[in-house]
Amino acid sequence: MTSLQPYDAPLARRMLRVAEAQGRAGSSALCLAVVHRFELSSYVPGLFELLRYAVKANMAQDWLANFTKTLFLTGNPQRTWLQDQFHASGPDCGWMLVYGDRDLNRVSAKLPPLLLGEALPAQDSCVALSASSLRDVEVLAHAGQFSFQSYLVAITHLLAEAFIAGELDGVGKVYFRWSVEPILIASADLGVRIAQVAEVGVADAVLRYR
Amino acid sequence: MKVLYAPVGITPTKPLTASHLRGVLLVDAMQKIRSRIDDVTVWHNRRPWDISLQTTQFWGYLDTHFPDHDYSSETDISLGMKYVRANAASFEASAEMLQGYTSGVDSSGYLHPSAQRMLTIWRDVFSSISVDPDIITRSDAFEDSAENVMGRLDKLGILLDQRGQGGCGYIDLTDEGLPLRKIVDADGSANYIVAILRDIWMRAQSFDKTFLVYDSSVERDYILLERVLRLTGVECQRCPFKRVPVNGAVLSSREGGWKGTTAGELLVKLREFSVAAISLGLRMYFLYQLGLRNPTGFDAAQLHRQVEASEKLIGELGNYCNVEMPLAFWQQFRTRSDDIDIYRVLSMIAGKKVSAAEKSALVGCLI
Numbered sequence: 001m002t003s004l005q006p007y008d009a010p011l012a013r014r015m016l017r018v019a020e021a022q023g024r025a026g027s028s029a030l031c032l033a034v035v036h037r038f039e040l041s042s043y044v045p046g047l048f049e050l051l052r053y054a055v056k057a058n059m060a061q062d063w064l065a066n067f068t069k070t071l072f073l074t075g076n077p078q079r080t081w082l083q084d085q086f087h088a089s090g091p092d093c094g095w096m097l098v099y100g101d102r103d104l105n106r107v108s109a110k111l112p113p114l115l116l117g118e119a120l121p122a123q124d125s126c127v128a129l130s131a132s133s134l135r136d137v138e139v140l141a142h143a144g145q146f147s148f149q150s151y152l153v154a155i156t157h158l159l160a161e162a163f164i165a166g167e168l169d170g171v172g173k174v175y176f177r178w179s180v181e182p183i184l185i186a187s188a189d190l191g192v193r194i195a196q197v198a199e200v201g202v203a204d205a206v207l208r209y210r
Numbered sequence: 211m212k213v214l215y216a217p218v219g220i221t222p223t224k225p226l227t228a229s230h231l232r233g234v235l236l237v238d239a240m241q242k243i244r245s246r247i248d249d250v251t252v253w254h255n256r257r258p259w260d261i262s263l264q265t266t267q268f269w270g271y272l273d274t275h276f277p278d279h280d281y282s283s284e285t286d287i288s289l290g291m292k293y294v295r296a297n298a299a300s301f302e303a304s305a306e307m308l309q310g311y312t313s314g315v316d317s318s319g320y321l322h323p324s325a326q327r328m329l330t331i332w333r334d335v336f337s338s339i340s341v342d343p344d345i346i347t348r349s350d351a352f353e354d355s356a357e358n359v360m361g362r363l364d365k366l367g368i369l370l371d372q373r374g375q376g377g378c379g380y381i382d383l384t385d386e387g388l389p390l391r392k393i394v395d396a397d398g399s400a401n402y403i404v405a406i407l408r409d410i411w412m413r414a415q416s417f418d419k420t421f422l423v424y425d426s427s428v429e430r431d432y433i434l435l436e437r438v439l440r441l442t443g444v445e446c447q448r449c450p451f452k453r454v455p456v457n458g459a460v461l462s463s464r465e466g467g468w469k470g471t472t473a474g475e476l477l478v479k480l481r482e483f484s485v486a487a488i489s490l491g492l493r494m495y496f497l498y499q500l501g502l503r504n505p506t507g508f509d510a511a512q513l514h515r516q517v518e519a520s521e522k523l524i525g526e527l528g529n530y531c532n533v534e535m536p537l538a539f540w541q542q543f544r545t546r547s548d549d550i551d552i553y554r555v556l557s558m559i560a561g562k563k564v565s566a567a568e569k570s571a572l573v574g575c576l577i
Contacts, residue, residue: 038375074377076370080385110389117376117396148376 031067032107034075034082034094035114038152040176042090044127047156049088050095051163060164067097068157072114072149073107082107116148125176129168137168138175141205142183151205158207175210211248214417215241216410218424218432219259220346222325223268223293224463225286226335226473228508229425229453232496236451237423238341239493239552242575246540253413256349257315258405260325264464266311269322270303271296281323286331286474289324290463297464305397312399319349335473340489340577352408356400359407366441373398383437391434403431407438414444419548426450449549454500455507471508479510483517486524489577490559491517498556523559524573526566533570 031050035043055063077086077094085107086094098104120143139155146154155176162168183203217237220230237252244250259265272279272292281289314320321329333343363369363381370382370390379394381403394400414420420439424432432448439446453460461467469475480488495516500506545551558564559572 036370037372074370074372074380074390075384076382079382081387082384110384110387112380112390112392115377115396116372119376 029062029066029097029099030104031070032073032096032098032104033070033114033156034073034077034086034096034107034111035092035116036074036076036078037092038116038121038148039092040121040125040127042092044159044174045129046088046090046093046095047159048129048163048168050097051160054087054095054097055164063160063164068160070153070156071104071108072152073111074114075111114149114152118147120146120148120151120178121176123178127174127176128172129174130170130172132172134170134172136173136175136210137162137171137207138177138210139205139207140177140179140183142203143178143180145204154205158205162207211419212417213244213248213250214410214414214420215244215250215252216406216414216420216422217252217254217345218422218428219254219256221259221262221265221268222256222321222328222332223265224290224328225468226332227454227463227468228456228471228473228476228496229460231339231473231476231492232454232500232505233423233425233451234336234341234346235339235493235496236449236552238345239497239555239576240421240423240449240550241345243540243543243550243552243555246535246575247537247544251417252345253410254345254348255352255409256347257319257352258402258409260319260321260349261312261315261405262402263308263399265325266308266315267301267303268293268296269311269324270307271299271301272322272324273307274301274303279323281327284324284327286328286472287469289328290468290472291466292324293464294466308399316352319351321349331474335477338477338485338488339473339492340485352405353410353412354408356394356404356408359404359411360394362411362442363438366438368438368441381434381438383434386437388430388434388437391431403435406435411439411442411444414439414446415442417444419445419447421447421449421549423449423451426452447548452503452505454496454505458507471510476510476513480514480517483521484524486577487517487521490524490573491520493576494520494556494560497552498560502553523569527570527573529570533567533574535568535571539568539571 051063055067075082075094077083077089078091082094083089086096088095096107098107139158141151141154159168159174183206185201185203185206215237217233220226226234241250241252276292311320311322329347333347336343336346360369360371360379364371368382370380373379373394373396376396378392378396380390380392382390384390391403392401393403410420422432422436429450432450436446436448456467456471459467477488480491483491491513495513499512499516500508543551543555555572555576559569
């Protein structure tokens with residue numbers, strides 16, 4: 001006999017939002033990230049939570065086409081009016097999919113675009129995803145090529161694409177590293193994820209297995 | 211009851227326009243009527259407005275384009291036209307230049323020579339219309355530092371601070387339906403909301419009630435200020451007023467369009483009348499005839515007729531200065547929302563069935 005669980009209103013609302021997102025697959029959606037503090041350690045798990053629960057396989061093409069055009073807003077995801085709207089959230093960053101201008105305006109009318117300085121995350125940051133690690137990956141970015149804003153877009157794109165393609169299954173840790181030199185794409189790197197190809201054979205950011 | 215009126219300021223960059231006159235006269239009337247009922251303080255400190263970017267950018271423009279200029283012979287119109295040109299040119303002073311002005315204003319009440327000249331002209335205008343010049347021209351040190359204000363906002367849980375990451379500082383009252391409001395820029399410069407809070411937040415604690423008087427173009431910011439003050443127990447009420455359309459449009463002073471209707475020019479056109487008639491006529495025109503809620507457009511001929519009628523009324527009333535009325539008389543002007551109904555005050559002065567004693571008391575109080 002199954003025991004009844006206490007009613008969890010936030011969870012129920014979140015499940016409803018996820019169901020809505022799935023039901024509206026194929027329609028034009030936009031991803032909003034509401035950022036209070038940018039910490040890779042909470043940003044990356046939040047992104048993966050969104051992808052795992054709100055973006056199903058049949059939405060993958062939508063994600064690649066539209067959702068990666070993520071809109072970054074300044075805000076505190078802990079605020080009451082926001083909490084129920086997120087598909088994934090942590091103390092520093094919340095994620096949601098919105099459909100149409102009305103949904104978008106409800107949030108963006110109150111929250112301005114994210115405007116952080118040019119200070120990029122520290123070198124060799126590491127985000128642990130799973131204790132039982134089969135392998136680790138690294139995101140390598142050419143330091144001279146990025147502002148904070150474009151870095152955010154690049155890593156969101158790289159990680160989301162790899163996640164949807166199943167390339168992060170079983171991954172234990174994601175390392176974030178900076179390269180002071182342009183990143184040459186060697187033949188050994190075939191299969192890596194690349195963001196922002198600078199020129200033939202050179203990339204601004206890559207994701208690859210360590 | 212101890213009451214504080216904290217009116218919005220005017221940056222010393224332009225001549226007083228019809229809208230400025232209306233705002234100044236409204237505060238003046240509120241204070242004078244309320245003083246008959248309560249212990250009233252009008253706190254107007256120039257410093258939040260002198261330190262504002264609008265002012266310091268203009269000073270930067272002047273010092274860049276007119277170095278070592280003698281401002282003593284400038285008129286409010288000529289300075290105002292420079293202000294219009296500065297805005298049309300989208301001039302931006304360097305960060306160092308702005309920092310120099312703001313630290314000077316903050317620490318010692320520095321005033322650029324152009325602003326000193328403008329304030330001298332304003333004082334002359336106020337003296338001609340029975341308004342205490344101190345209501346708009348005094349400059350006092352801030353009660354509090356910007357960091358203390360930020361600290362208090364943080365304690366209240368309404369500060370969203372991204373300065374540590376190279377971002378800005380915001381007041382976050384989004385749970386109450388207000389948009390996130392930036393108050394400190396990425397370069398560390400605080401805006402006028404912080405300056406107002408530095409100026410009145412602590413001061414307001416010692417009053418039973420604080421009235422925020424402002425023009426409705428900054429309504430959102432004053433709703434925010436009211437909420438912040440209330441969170442620390444300050445009994446607070448907003449008193450918005452609307453700007454006066456001139457030639458069918460409500461323009462910002464920086465866009466120009468005020469020539470012919472500045473306070474100085476209006477006073478020249480009314481010089482045939484006594485100071486008392488001008489003082490009363492301006493109040494009757496700007497606060498009564500134009501309507502308080504949605505003022506109709508400015509009309510110089512109507513103003514002239516109103517001052518003319520005021521001159522006649524003052525002649526009929528004779529010695530209006532020495533008429534005293536009981537407290538109950540003044541209390542009738544207190545509204546249910548605890549405001550002062552200035553429109554009612556002025557409608558009694560214009561009314562036909564009001565006694566000469568009552569009219570005299572009201573006129574004597576206002577001018």
